[in-house]
Amino acid sequence: MSSEISKIVEQVKSSVVTVSTLVEHPLSIFGYEPVKGFGSGFVVSKGYVVTNAHVIKGASKVTVSFVDGYASRAGIVATDPTRDLALLETEEYGSPMKLGDSSKLKVGEIVLAVGSPLGLFQHTVTMGVVSATGRTIVGENMVLEDLIQTDAAINPGNSGGPLINLEGEAVGVTTAIIPFAQGIGFAIPINTVKRFLGMIEKYGKPLRAWIGVYVAPLNPTIASVYNIPVKQGLLVVKSIPGTPAYRRGIREGDVILQANHIPVTKTSDLKEIIEDSVEKGFVNLLIQRGFNTYSLDVEIIIQPLD
Numbered sequence: 001m002s003s004e005i006s007k008i009v010e011q012v013k014s015s016v017v018t019v020s021t022l023v024e025h026p027l028s029i030f031g032y033e034p035v036k037g038f039g040s041g042f043v044v045s046k047g048y049v050v051t052n053a054h055v056i057k058g059a060s061k062v063t064v065s066f067v068d069g070y071a072s073r074a075g076i077v078a079t080d081p082t083r084d085l086a087l088l089e090t091e092e093y094g095s096p097m098k099l100g101d102s103s104k105l106k107v108g109e110i111v112l113a114v115g116s117p118l119g120l121f122q123h124t125v126t127m128g129v130v131s132a133t134g135r136t137i138v139g140e141n142m143v144l145e146d147l148i149q150t151d152a153a154i155n156p157g158n159s160g161g162p163l164i165n166l167e168g169e170a171v172g173v174t175t176a177i178i179p180f181a182q183g184i185g186f187a188i189p190i191n192t193v194k195r196f197l198g199m200i201e202k203y204g205k206p207l208r209a210w211i212g213v214y215v216a217p218l219n220p221t222i223a224s225v226y227n228i229p230v231k232q233g234l235l236v237v238k239s240i241p242g243t244p245a246y247r248r249g250i251r252e253g254d255v256i257l258q259a260n261h262i263p264v265t266k267t268s269d270l271k272e273i274i275e276d277s278v279e280k281g282f283v284n285l286l287i288q289r290g291f292n293t294y295s296l297d298v299e300i301i302i303q304p305l306d
Contacts, residue, residue, distance in 0.1 A: 004166070009114065009125055011168045013067050015043045015097040016123055016161055018116040019051045019074075019088070021059035034060075040115040040161030041088065042097045042170065049088040050193055051160035052175050053079045056086050064090045067116065067123065078196075080206040083188060084144060084175050085196050097162055100169030102148065102189035103268075105130050110166055111150055113174050113185065115158025128152030128185070134217045134266050136237070137186065143214055146267040147186045148172045154185035163187040195272065208303040209275045211283065212243020215267055218255055226253070230288050232265050233257045244299040250287065257293070258286035274300055 019041045024032040039055030041064065049064055056062055056076060065071040074090040109130045116123050132149040148163065154174045163172035172187030199206045215234035223231050233255040239246045256264055259273040260283055277283045282297045 005112065005127065008112065008164065008166065008168045009123060012097060012114060012164060013123055014095040016067065016114050016116045017041050017043065017049055017094065018065040019055055019160060020063040020065060021056055022061040023058045024060050038157055039159045040157065042162045043094045044197065045096050046092040047089060049074065049090055050173060051086050051088065052173065053081045053084050053086045055160045062088060064088060066094050078200050078206050080196055082208050083192055083196055085173065085188060085193060087200060097170045098168060099190050099194065100165055100167065100171045102171045102191045105133055105148065105171055107132060111152060111171065112164045113152040113154050113158055113161065114164055115161035124158060126153040131184065135186065136214065136216045136267060146189060146192065148189055150185050150187065152185050191268065195275065207278065209278045209300050210303065211274060211298045211300060212240040212245040213250060214238040215256060215270060217266055228255060229291055230255055230257065233288065234264050234267065234270055244301060248296050248298050255288040256285055257288055260284050
């Protein structure tokens with residue numbers, strides 16, 4: 001196993017980079033003091049690097065450093081704080097990482113968190129298993145949906161690096177933004193990254209298309225605890241006042257069974273259907289409340305990501 005892991009790390013090392021930032025912090029009286037920050041990232045195509053949005057937040061200067069020590073200035077193409085993702089443009093250097101399919105991840109599958117922190121030009125690697133998928137994490141001023149949970153250690157310097165399967169494919173982007181995580185790590189699924197990149201290609205920027213709800217996957221255990229008569233779907237954990245979903249009467253405890261007549265069981269199912277319905281302007285939902293079901297059209301809104 002150790003030799004196999006070494007081969008995987010060797011295979012991906014030219015793709016994983018250190019992301020160095022300078023953030024101008026105001027002094028107490030006048031002027032600014034530059035503060036350095038470090039994270040990780042990886043090449044997704046020639047000249048483009050993906051990292052976490054929080055890694056480059058507020059940066060006046062971003063530098064990408066490769067494993068051989070070569071460094072290049074990077075421009076920020078786009079950021080999406082709702083997904084904690086950012087796309088950087090830099091020189092065509094390093095090798096693009098092979099992107100896997102996070103929908104195929106299984107609980108118990110072995111994964112590696114690879115990073116290149118602190119400008120040391122040396123990779124750090126931690127190993128763990130996928131302990132859960134589809135996690136929704138609510139923190140202070142932050143909600144991240146559809147996360148991969150793993151027991152592979154993820155420190156702040158590794159944030160933005162790839163989560164890799166034993167095929168050497170990136171299946172996620174690790175994030176250390178969760179302040180209360182102890183003994184567990186989280187990663188944004190690589191399929192979310194693919195949609196992020198696809199929106200930039202199609203619209204020139206990422207979009208936050210939503211209806212105003214946060215949801216979590218329903219399972220038989222949760223259904224039993226809360227006396228919900230259905231076993232699958234998306235449980236509404238928060239409906240934001242003033243949003244289209246709230247105005248249409250959707251409330252906490254409702255279960256979304258279908259979107260545009262397609263069954264939804266993962267948070268990504270609903271998000272993707274909403275994003276695919278932007279040009280139509282609305283999404284049709286089948287809702288379960290108690291023992292009753294009802295269908296309604298909900299307007300889609302585009303929210304600024306700044």
